[in-house]
Amino acid sequence: MAAPQNYLAVIKVVGIGGGGVNAVNRMIEVGLKGVEFIAINTDAQALLMSDADVKLDVGRELTRGLGAGADPEVGRQAAEDHREEIEEVLKGADMVFVTAGEGGGTGTGGAPVVANVARSLGALTIGVVTRPFTFEGRRRATQAEAGIDALRNEVDTLIVIPNDRLLAMTDRDISVLDAFRSADQVLLSGVQGITDLITTPGLINLDFADVKTVMSHAGSALMGIGRARGDDRAIVAAEQAIASPLLEASMDGAQGVLLNISGGSDLGLFEINAAAELVADAAHPEANIIFGAVIDDALGDEVRVTVIAAGFDTIPQRPKAFLPGTRRGPASPPASTGNSTAAQGGTASGTSGSTSTVTPAATTPPAASATTAPASPFAAAAAQSRSVPATAAAPHSAVSAARSSPQPAAQPRAAAAGQTAGGGDNRDYNHDGPAPSRREGTDAGADQGHPPYKEPREAPRPSYAAPRRPVRPVADDDDELDVPDFLK
Structure with a gap:
């Protein structure tokens, strides 16, 4: 008779980064049963203080055990460099919990890599992460959102716990240390609430298949x-x-x-x-x-x-960030008669019924190309946090509105001056410079076959003769009257 085999589900909890390793330590401290704990970090000193069964120091060559410096890209690369070691410690797992504190370097960048490895091995992968406190700064919040989006694509189910909501569950006199401990406790509750259903016999018992039915691809x-x-x-x-x-x-x-x-x-x-x-x-x-x-x-x-x-x-889902150098409008303006400006920065000239000639513009640098994607979502988040949101363009002036062809987006002044074909005035006044003069509008009308605009001249002011001062007639007996010579 064959010896009985252990058919219990193999559950592994992976804590990656400082927040994830602290959460694992908290789970070990309270005695969470039926699971195997794995601690992964780029900080060798913090990893030595962990009580996990398996400790994996990633990024030994990249960070030399000194941490990722709150850079998610460094954390991602460190996990990728040790992908085979991560796969080795996750083999045989039926369920893998990936827990981390989002916003830092190792946890934010490395958690998606760990989840991808676990899911590729066929394990039910559940992410349990925290969103940082507001007082931790906007940069960490931006990195956390990018890390959450990346992790969501690699797990079956993602549970996000906002640390700020913990403030509504605690006293106002709570210390910072106790606040982070409360976050670890919530991570523990999320993992324990699922594992207890599988590992602990109860009044109403559940098995791994029941949990997988709800959590798979959820x-x-x-x-x-x-x-x-x-x-x-x-x-x-x-x-x-x-x-x-x-x-x-x-x-x-x-x-x-x-x-x-x-x-x-x-x-x-x-x-x-x-x-x-x-x-x-x-x-x-x-x-x-x-x-x-x-x-x-x-x-x-x-x-x-x-x-x-x-x-x-x-x-x-949040809309994707609008990266500088991309176009929101159509790829090219509709065709029209007369002089028109090419969408790519070239010029085109022609008349109705004739073939248009297109002059190619200078090659656009690769950095401004709309198809150039960042190396990772964390690089995109960093670029978004450094960029200033563009304001809406001002409406076209009356001169540019009278053009026969639509105008592209605002262009540098020097480039706009060189894009005119046949003497036409196709410059875009949709910029912060001075408004166009009336002379520019006159030239544009003449070039397009319209009657030129004649600026009305001011009529000369009427001239009036200055009134003369009346002269008192000279009396006969007024011999001593001194009369000027020009009046005599």
Whole structure:
């Protein structure tokens, strides 16, 4: 008779970067059972302090064990250089959790690489990451968004925990150290809420296949946690989980829901039923709800409810950043008679019924090409944070609006002057320079066959003779009157 084999699901938790390794240490500290812990970091000193079963120092040649310097591109390259070692430690896993703190270097850049390796090995891959606090700065927030977008494409399910929402769950007197510990605790709850359903036998038991049904190819997921004691504790905990500050959006429309209710040995069946009905009412009517109840005497009289909602119909995505050098409008302006400016910067001249001649413009440098993609999403995020958003162009002036051909986007003044064919005035006045003079409008009308605009001349002012001062007639007896000579 063959010896019995172990058919338990192999679950591995990978913490990458400083935040991920700290979360793994927290999970080991509280005694999370049934999983294997792996710590990956470019900081050799921080890695030595980890209690994980497997420690992997990546980027030894690139960073010399000194860290990624908050550069996600360095973290990504370090993970790529040790891809084979990562694959070796992940072999045989049925489920892989990738946990990291987004916004830094190693976790932000290396987490997508680890997730890609895990998924290529056939493991159910779940990402559990945190979004940085606001006080950590805008640069880390921008890098975190790029890292989350990159990780979402490499995992089956991604759970994003906003650290700022933790402030709504804590006291105002909380220290920075305790705030980061709270973030580690939430990462622990996200992982533990799923693994307990598989590894811990309960009143209502679940297996790995049940969890895989909900989490496989589910996309983004939301997680809520609730705890309560006393009367109606299960219902109160379920209400807290549904309205948890950790939920960035409502769980309405979720096609898949994982519900884990944990409590002491006095946890009643009717309590479980009431909490489950409350969660079911908040989800989609046709949602697949995977439900489990776990008995944990360490909780005492407390009931803990963990809700993970996934499988939304539509996941809102942010518009891609508009990179400098790309065109938002059509590739080329419509054809028209008369003189027109080519879209690529060349000139074209011709009349109705004749063949147009196109003069090619100078070759556009590769750096300004719209098809040139950045090396990685992290480079794009860095370029976006350094660039200044372009303001909307001012409307065309009356002179440029009268042109027979549409004008391209604003061009350098020197280039615009050299793009006129046949003496036509096709310059674009849509810039910050002075407005066109009336003389320029006169020339443009004459070149296009319109009657030239004649500027009205000012009429001469009428001249009037100055009034003469009346002269008193000279009396006969006024001999001594002094009369000027010119009046005599």
